[in-house]
Amino acid sequence: MADTGDQLLREVEEDLQREQWLKLWKSYGRYAVGAVVLVIVIVAGYTGYSSYRLSQLAEDGHAFWQADRSVTLGDVDEATAFFDALVQDGSGGYPYLAGLREAQLLAAGGDRDGAVALYDQLAAMGDVAELYRQLAALYAVMLLVDEGDPVAVNSRIVPLLQSPWRYSAMEMQALLQLRTDDTAAAVATFQAIVIDPNTPTTLRNRAAELLAIAGGAQ
Numbered sequence: 001m002a003d004t005g006d007q008l009l010r011e012v013e014e015d016l017q018r019e020q021w022l023k024l025w026k027s028y029g030r031y032a033v034g035a036v037v038l039v040i041v042i043v044a045g046y047t048g049y050s051s052y053r054l055s056q057l058a059e060d061g062h063a064f065w066q067a068d069r070s071v072t073l074g075d076v077d078e079a080t081a082f083f084d085a086l087v088q089d090g091s092g093g094y095p096y097l098a099g100l101r102e103a104q105l106l107a108a109g110g111d112r113d114g115a116v117a118l119y120d121q122l123a124a125m126g127d128v129a130e131l132y133r134q135l136a137a138l139y140a141v142m143l144l145v146d147e148g149d150p151v152a153v154n155s156r157i158v159p160l161l162q163s164p165w166r167y168s169a170m171e172m173q174a175l176l177q178l179r180t181d182d183t184a185a186a187v188a189t190f191q192a193i194v195i196d197p198n199t200p201t202t203l204r205n206r207a208a209e210l211l212a213i214a215g216g217a218q
Contacts, residue, residue, distance in 0.1 A: 060086060060094040067101065080105050087118075096128050100136070107143055116140045134163040138172075145172050150180050167199050171207060178214070187214045 067082030083105070086098035099122045107115035122128070122136035138160055144153045153176055160169035170193050177186035190211035193199050199207070 056091040057094075060090045060092065063090075064094055064098060067098065071101075071105070076105055076109065087121075093128075096122055096125060096132060096136075100139075103136075103139065112143050112147075116143050119143070131164060134160060134165055138163075138165045138168055141169070141172050145175050146179065150176060167193060167196070167203055171203060174207070174210070178210075183214055187211060190214060 063082055063086055067079045067086070070076075070079035070082060080102055083098040083102035086094045087102060088095070090098055099118055103115040103118040103122070106112075106118065119136045119140035123133045123140065125133060137156065141153060141156050141160065144156070154173070157169050157173050157176065160166065161173070163169065170189055174186045174189035174193070177183075177189060190207045193207040194204055194211060196204075
């Protein structure tokens with residue numbers, strides 16, 4: 001009888017832990033689609049290093065403004081068309097910038113595969129600085145971490161662990177570890193994030209909260 005009671009208690013505890021992880025996953029697993037960084041602010045200066053004629057940049061800048069205005073007005077289809085045109089034929093840094101915005105719209109509209117494909121395209125742009133290509137790769141990971149094939153997603157994360165975006169990549173790795181029930185590995189990854197003095201404050205706080213719960217679930 002005692003064994004039966006202990007087993008019942010363990011099952012109840014496991015159910016509660018699963019429910020707790022589900023709530024955490026909903027809170028943190030999808031936050032990344034929004035932004036780890038303010039992309040446009042970070043890369044806006046990229047267009048200033050273009051060797052194209054100023055007239056071309058001005059024309060593309062106006063098209064980019066029109067696309068953003070369409071987003072504000074709620075015409076997502078028109079905005080997507082503007083951004084896509086810039087991705088295909090824009091000058092300077094506008095193809096990259098427009099690609100980021102278009103991918104964001106695709107993801108928000110439920111087209112995850114289309115957004116990932118576009119991020120992959122941006123990550124492969126040879127004329128874009130490696131820092132920005134890695135950022136696009138990170139955004140693809142953020143869209144895939146909660147549903148993509150774990151092995152494939154991890155293969156995307158590993159190169160980013162050596163990039164300037166490594167702390168966000170580590171967080172994605174920890175979330176993937178949680179998703180695949182590798183709690184011990186997730187705890188170790190969260191601990192590494194928390195103890196690193198260079199970890200951004202917001203990310204450290206988020207990791208510490210998850211670490212406290214993950215540690216208690218072991």
